[in-house]
Amino acid sequence: MEQQNPRLVLERLARERGDDYTALSRLIGRNSAYIQQFIKRGTPRRLAEEDRRVLAEYFGVDERILGAPVDRKNPSVGGMTGGNMVAVSQYAVNASAGPGALAGEEEELSRIAFPERWLRRLAGGDPAKLSIITVSGDSMEPTLSDGDEILVSGEDGADRLRDGIYVLRVDNALMVKRIAMNPASRRFTIKSDNDGYPDWPDCDLDTLEVIGRVVWAGRRLA
Known part of the structure; x- marks a missing residue:
């Protein structure tokens, strides 16, 4: 196999899939x-072996085009050609990072296949409990932006609530917000990462429905 420039390859893969560099770094x-x-500065000079393996598995490519030795066997692609892919449903519903998007019927737009091992590494638990929805609004800037696609773990809900970003349903409106728990009282504050939006302190879990925890986000590059 002809050795390619891993930086150019990774840049192209991210552009074609609509992933931003921040999301890939978090991955x-x-x-x-x-x-x-x-990609832009050449630092580090090469990807670490584990980083390269995870990225190759995520994009479904031969690990060697990301810098693995050309004579190396490639477990990522071989493992994905069998039954190790999981289709995650993408729904026609927005989770508002603003006033709150009304939650109607959650129509399935499509199903997107991901490597099962990658999903389990990212979210843990059952990949069948994952779904993809779209962020609407700017209250979670700069962490999440309007139009970002988020991967939500429905298995990681109210019974495991802890500090993190969650999709919530309040009065039939869906919102994506940061949760800050009070470990003593089990009450919590609903926060926006954008300082222009107020926090909701001392909330009671019984006043809302926890849809799931946001475990990954991706966005289209400008």
Whole structure:
């Protein structure tokens, strides 16, 4: 196999799939600027073996085009050609990062296939409990932007509520917000990452429905 420039390959893969560099950095457990620095600045000089494996599995490509030795066997692609893909439903519903989007019938738009091992590594639990919806509004900027696609774990809901970003249903409106728990009282604050929006302190779990925890986000590059 002819060796390609891994930086150009990764840049092309991200562009074609509509992934931003921050989301890919989070995918491999790195700081938010890691992939951008790798592609644009050449730092680090090469991807770490585990980072390369995860990215190859996510994009469904031969690991060697991301910099693995050309004589190396590639377990990522071989493992995905069998039954190790999971189709995650994408729904025609927005989770508002603003006033709140009304939740009507959740029509399935499509089903998107991901490697099962990647999903389990990312979210844990049962991949069948995952769904994809769209963010609407700017109250979660800069973490989430209007139009971002988010992967939501329905298995990680009210009974496991902890600090993190969740999709909530309040008065039949869907919202995506950050939750900050009070470990003593089990009450919590609903927060927006955008300082222009007020927090809702001292909330009671009985006043809302926890749809699931946001475990990953992707966006189209400008």
